[in-house]
Amino acid sequence: MASRPKATILDIAREAGVSKSTVSLVLQGSGLIRPETAVKVRKAIEDVGYVYNRGAANLRKAHSNVIGMVINDLTNPFFAELAVGMERVFQSAGIVPFIANTAENPVRQEEVLKSLMEQGVAGLIVSPARGTTPGAFRRLEMAGLPVVFAMRRLPESRIPVIAPDNHRGAFLATQHLIGKGHRRLAFFGGSSDLVVYHERLGGFREACETLGIAAGDRLIFEGETSRKGGIACMETALAMAAPPTAALCFNDAVAFGAMLALRKRGLEPGADFAVVGFDDVAEAEHYMPALTSVAVDSAGLGERAAHVMLKMIQSRTTRAEDHIGAVNLVVRDSCGPDLRTGMGDAA
Amino acid sequence: MASRPKATILDIAREAGVSKSTVSLVLQGSGLIRPETAVKVRKAIEDVGYVYNRGAANLRKAHSNVIGMVINDLTNPFFAELAVGMERVFQSAGIVPFIANTAENPVRQEEVLKSLMEQGVAGLIVSPARGTTPGAFRRLEMAGLPVVFAMRRLPESRIPVIAPDNHRGAFLATQHLIGKGHRRLAFFGGSSDLVVYHERLGGFREACETLGIAAGDRLIFEGETSRKGGIACMETALAMAAPPTAALCFNDAVAFGAMLALRKRGLEPGADFAVVGFDDVAEAEHYMPALTSVAVDSAGLGERAAHVMLKMIQSRTTRAEDHIGAVNLVVRDSCGPDLRTGMGDAA
DNA sequence: TTGATTTATTGGAACGTTCCATTTATAGGC
DNA sequence: GCCTATAAATGGAACGTTCCAATAAATCAA
Structure with a gap:
């Protein structure tokens, strides 16, 4: 039939x-x-x-109305929010964005990008997978296709970027920790193949330097950017002879993991060890204890990215200015009371 | 340039x-x-x-290699998991699925469906938005396009469905609650425009009847299927003259909300009030207290849906058998100790 | 009435592929 | 050497649109 x-x-x-x-x-x-x-x-x-039949139509028009969004990890609500923000503005422009997930896999990303191009998309918004090779987007540039990076960027690339102010966010969070009296700080999670990592770590370092934390008291623990990674970081940190008393985590997932590991050791996040997250996902607010975190407004960044894309398509250009989104530190309970006036020095 | x-x-x-x-x-x-x-x-x-140029090619071939996935809420990790499961099997079949989000909005869904069809997709996997009208998929059926519903279904439709055994899941969860000694039970969240709601509520009812809970001791609270909805349900429940002592929640988000509301009232989830969730999202395991929930293996259902779709395309049919996925109750800490031998009757 | 102008409608070429039916080249058998 | 069989490459028609240039019909000014 x-x-x-x-x-x-x-x-x-x-x-x-x-x-x-x-x-x-x-x-x-x-x-x-x-x-x-x-x-x-x-x-x-x-x-x-x-x-x-839009395919037939595009054959003549050469101006499709579909935009591709390539996301590195859809299961992370943070990126899902980003996608939702983009969708909001595309919808009102009568454009249907197609989302594709790369699951943090550069090979998969290559396939997805190719497929999207063959489909004749008008533009691409990409949050590149970790480990993306610098040449991966050369073909797109050659084809003159508008591309913008969202949330993440590539080391050296002329493609416009929409991302939060990672450096400043990390600086603020670190400053907060130091203000609480902590003198031996850790940075948990992430790895150096991510530009974001360097940005956030840079903010951490600068705050430490500016506010007089000795180089030997700044502990860096690389690790997965997941709950699991956070657990691992915390465990190795606590096993040290002189463990840190506070940690800035690469993202909220790592922070949740870190707090979990504390509990498993019988320590109370906030009171015994201060934890700050990054991204401020919805869950942060509801966690026990509620997580202090750097809010980045991912939906807002998504909207911004979509606007930039729309403008690029309209003006037939492949260039645009970067856009660095404001961040702000949301203080909740995971850093506990002030160390200097509070329950006295731990560690 | x-x-x-x-x-x-x-x-x-x-x-x-x-x-x-x-x-x-x-x-x-x-x-x-x-x-x-x-x-x-x-x-x-x-x-x-x-x-x-795949558009040009499809003009002759009339056999595209793209499949659309229409998801009602991408920010819910539960549905994101579903998408990821599907992607896994499509990838190995050399097919690139395009995901589109309807944000639980039937109008948006209409647009998305239209756009996907115009794009010439080979098939569609859909988790329909709440409030979808029965006729919304008539056009697709007319066009002879393979469609399968995932997770959710429509009241009367011949479209094959891949979904968890909601009835049984709810039955098991309710049985567990009753086994713990609870005699006054509530069902929190969801609304009757969702078929899933009736299925889960049906399981709840059957367990109550079978195990001798009086009709007057089965309290139904409709509400949003979100944390917010859970908070609202719990608050109205606790305001009753004779409040329930346990609740089966429509999904985990509602359960988290319910537990939040308990805490706000100074009550301890588990000890003072038993809560069971549904879906068993990743977060359930890590919550405080860890949430007892009905696990549905959404990624597995996604894979199954993708396989069914592949088979339908291959055999050029628009019909397939429904597939009801196994569920199982994961017992954690949110139902506390046994009421009969434990801390005595509350309420 | 006639010609000019506006308003509606139309045929045909083009877009970038695929695929069938041919053609051309290569090899094999005698 | 010729005929046949096989292998490799090709031209042309189709696919379902858009859009330009052209036509047809209606309106208007004189």
Whole structure:
């Protein structure tokens, strides 16, 4: 059954007793058509169960209305939020964004990018997978396709970037920790193949230097950017002879993991060890204890990225300015009371 | 700059000194081509920076290799997991799935479906938005497009469904609660425009009836399927003259909300009030207290849905059997100790 | 009435592929 | 050497649109 030969505008034309050109005009909502004719045509469209063939249309128009979003990890609510923000603005522009997940896999990313291009997308918003090679986007640039990076960037690339102010966020968080009286600080999670990592770590370092934390009292623990990674970091940190008393975590997932590891050791996050996260995912607010974290407004960044993309398409350019989004530290309970006036020195 | 006229297979043909047909054959990996010729052509492809135009190809082939996934809420990790499961199997079949989010909005869903169809997808996997009208998928059926529903279903529809055994899951959870000694039970969250809601509520009811809970001791609280909804449900429940002592929640988000509301009231989830969730998202395990929940293996269901879709496409049919996935109750700490032997009757 | 102007409609070429039917080249059998 | 069989490459028609240039119909000024 089913699968009868699909109806085309010629079928509609025959049904309505007009020419295919007229049908095409109606489809595009042209004002040149007499209203009664348009009505007649629209009825025929309905009757034959027509579905528009955008592929055929693009063959002539060379101007598709689909935009691809390539996301490195859809299961991370942080990136899902980003996608939702983008969708919001595309929707009101009558554009349907197609999302594809790369699962943090550069090979998969290559496939996805290729497929999207073949589909004839008008532009691409990408949060590149970790370990993406610098040349991965050369083909896109060659094709003159508008591309913007969101949240993440590549080491050296002329592609515009929409991202939060990672450096400042980390600086603020570290400053907060030091203000609480901590003198031996750790940075948990992330790895150096991510530009974001260097940015956040840079903010951490600068705050330490500026505020007089000795180099030997700044402990860096690389690790997975997940709960699991956070657990691992905390465990190795606590096993040290002179463990840190506070940690800035690469992201909230790591922070949750770190707090979990504390509990497992019988320590109370906040009181016995201060933890700060990054990203401020929805969960941070509801955790026990509520997580102090650097809020980055990912939906807002998504919207911004979408706007930039729209503008690039409209002005047929492949360049645009970077946009660094504001961040702010949301103080909750995971850093406990002030160490100097509070329950006295731990460690 | 950029945007020079895009290279076509004719440009490649000229560059390589062969005919367009030969290039086409090479592109399709035909064995009819002399290896040396193929090499020559492939070099030309590289040189001119060619990108395949799948739209043009589909015009003849009428057999695209893209599959659309329409998800009602991408920010819910539960659905994101589903998407990831599907992707896994499509990837190994050389198919790139495009994900689109409807944000639980039927109008948006209509647009998305339309756009995907116009794009010429080979099939659609859909988790329908709440409030979807029964006729929303008529057009797809008319077009003979393979469609499968995942996780959710529509009241009356012949479209195959891949979903967890909601009834049984709810039954098991309720049984667990009753086994713990609870005699006054609530069902929190969800609303009756969702088929899932009726399924889960049905399991709850059946368990209550079978195990001798009086009709007056089964309290139903409709509400949003979010943390917020859970908070609201718990608050109205606790305000009752004779409040329940345990609740089965529509999903984990509702359960988290319910526990939050308990804490706000100074009550301890588990000890003072038993809470069970549904879906068993990753977070459930790490929550304080760890949430007892009905695990549904969403990634597994995603894989199953993808397999069914692949089979439908291959056999050019629009029908397939439903598939009800196994569920199992994961007991953790949110139902506390046994009421009969434990801390005595609350409430 | 005639010609000019505006309003609606239309045919046909083009877009970049695929695929069938041919053609051309290469090899094999006698 | 010729005929046949096989291998490799090719031209042309189609696919479903858009859009330009052209036509047809209706309106208007004189």
